[in-house]
Amino acid sequence: MPANLTPQYLEAEARFKQAKTTQEKIKALEVMMAIIPKHKGTEKLRGQLKSRMAKLKEELQRKPTLGRAEQAFTIKREGSAQVVLLGLPNSGKSALFSKVTHAFSEVADYPFTTQKPVPGMMKFENLQIQLVDSPPIQLDHIEPGLSNLIRNAEALLLIVDLTEDPIFQMEILLEVLKEMKIRVVGKGTAAPLEVGWASLKALLLGNKCDVRNAMEGYRALEARFRETFPILPISAKEGMNFEDLKKEVYQILGIIRVYTKVPGGEPDLEEPVVLKKGGTVGEVALSIHKDFAAKLRYAKIWGSGKFDGQMVKRDYRVNEGDVIELHI
Numbered sequence: 001m002p003a004n005l006t007p008q009y010l011e012a013e014a015r016f017k018q019a020k021t022t023q024e025k026i027k028a029l030e031v032m033m034a035i036i037p038k039h040k041g042t043e044k045l046r047g048q049l050k051s052r053m054a055k056l057k058e059e060l061q062r063k064p065t066l067g068r069a070e071q072a073f074t075i076k077r078e079g080s081a082q083v084v085l086l087g088l089p090n091s092g093k094s095a096l097f098s099k100v101t102h103a104f105s106e107v108a109d110y111p112f113t114t115q116k117p118v119p120g121m122m123k124f125e126n127l128q129i130q131l132v133d134s135p136p137i138q139l140d141h142i143e144p145g146l147s148n149l150i151r152n153a154e155a156l157l158l159i160v161d162l163t164e165d166p167i168f169q170m171e172i173l174l175e176v177l178k179e180m181k182i183r184v185v186g187k188g189t190a191a192p193l194e195v196g197w198a199s200l201k202a203l204l205l206g207n208k209c210d211v212r213n214a215m216e217g218y219r220a221l222e223a224r225f226r227e228t229f230p231i232l233p234i235s236a237k238e239g240m241n242f243e244d245l246k247k248e249v250y251q252i253l254g255i256i257r258v259y260t261k262v263p264g265g266e267p268d269l270e271e272p273v274v275l276k277k278g279g280t281v282g283e284v285a286l287s288i289h290k291d292f293a294a295k296l297r298y299a300k301i302w303g304s305g306k307f308d309g310q311m312v313k314r315d316y317r318v319n320e321g322d323v324i325e326l327h328i
């Protein structure tokens with residue numbers, strides 16, 4: 001007997017696949033279990049969902065046995081995305097972090113100042129993006145927990161000091177990431193991953209561009225990496241290029257913002273619904289409430305449609321800035 005899964009179910013399943021943390025997986029699975037059609041054809045699948053849920057809950061129970069060091073490296077995601085700052089000692093990670101987030105992380109002229117990850121929020125237009133400052137990368141020692149911290153994030157900022165052989169620093173960063181089985185993707189899309197590997201988008205930042213001769217380092221860095229990474233020169237100290245930095249971070253995250261409104265009302269442009277590029281009307285509804293997604297009949301759309309207020313179905317792919325009126 002065919003399962004005849006509904007689009008709502010498939011959306012919830014897509015969420016499940018995208019979920020990164022155990023908690024997120026449980027949440028998505030709950031939705032799947034609630035809306036899966038209950039008939040003979042889905043019996044086996046329902047059984048599988050149930051045992052998957054049991055395993056996830058068990059996993060959650062087990063979590064507190066993580067080592068202390070690893071616990072310190074577990075940062076709860078807040079805002080629209082989590083972005084981790086990585087770099088060698090003294091490259092200026094904490095200086096940048098403190099300036100853009102206004103959260104506190106000690107800055108000092110000696111290396112290994114930062115010993116634990118520190119979260120803070122960076123405002124970009126109407127979004128809050130979480131940045132995580134991290135301890136420095138070294139060739140001979142990888143902090144336990146760092147790999148997980150990175151894998152749970154959406155993107156990386158690779159920070160190099162332009163006054164200290166930036167190409168060499170970047171090579172070390174890439175080497176250490178490779179050891180952790182983390183592939184960084186700058187420009188373009190990468191080939192499929194091998195089992196056990198993770199892939200993250202990354203932006204390369206050449207810091208301390210306020211220092212004399214730093215731009216020489218930048219030009220060398222650019223010549224070497226411009227084909228593979230988006231690169232920006234910045235000065236954490238002087239706040240140079242911060243606007244471009246925020247825009248680039250938004251770009252590499254691959255997310256879009258849409259706005260919902262009620263019939264006859266105005267959209268709240270301060271409260272975007274954030275989706276992955278390619279997200280659908282159905283996903284917009286799901287992000288509001290699972291019942292909403294289940295009952296959705298159609299939507300009206302302003303922005304990317306052929307005309308204002310055009311009627312679209314749940315599988316319609318929304319675009320950045322669209323205003324959507326959901327009808328149930």
Ligand SMILES: Nc1nc2c(ncn2[C@@H]2O[C@H](COP(=O)(O)OP(=O)(O)OP(=O)(O)O)[C@@H](O)[C@H]2O)c(=O)[nH]1
Pocket residue numbers: 087088089090091092093094095096106107108109110111112113114115134135136207208209210211234235236237238
């Ligand atoms: N001139 C200049 N100095 C900077 C800049 N950013 C950071 N610094 C200096 O570089 C030193 C290291 O800065 P931190 O922000 O502590 O570097 P970090 O990468 O967090 O260092 P660790 O925590 O040890 O890994 C400090 O003396 C900062 O004042 C910059 O843009 N320009």
Ligand SMILES: [Mg+2]
Pocket residue numbers: 093094095106107113114134
């Ligand atoms: Mg630091």
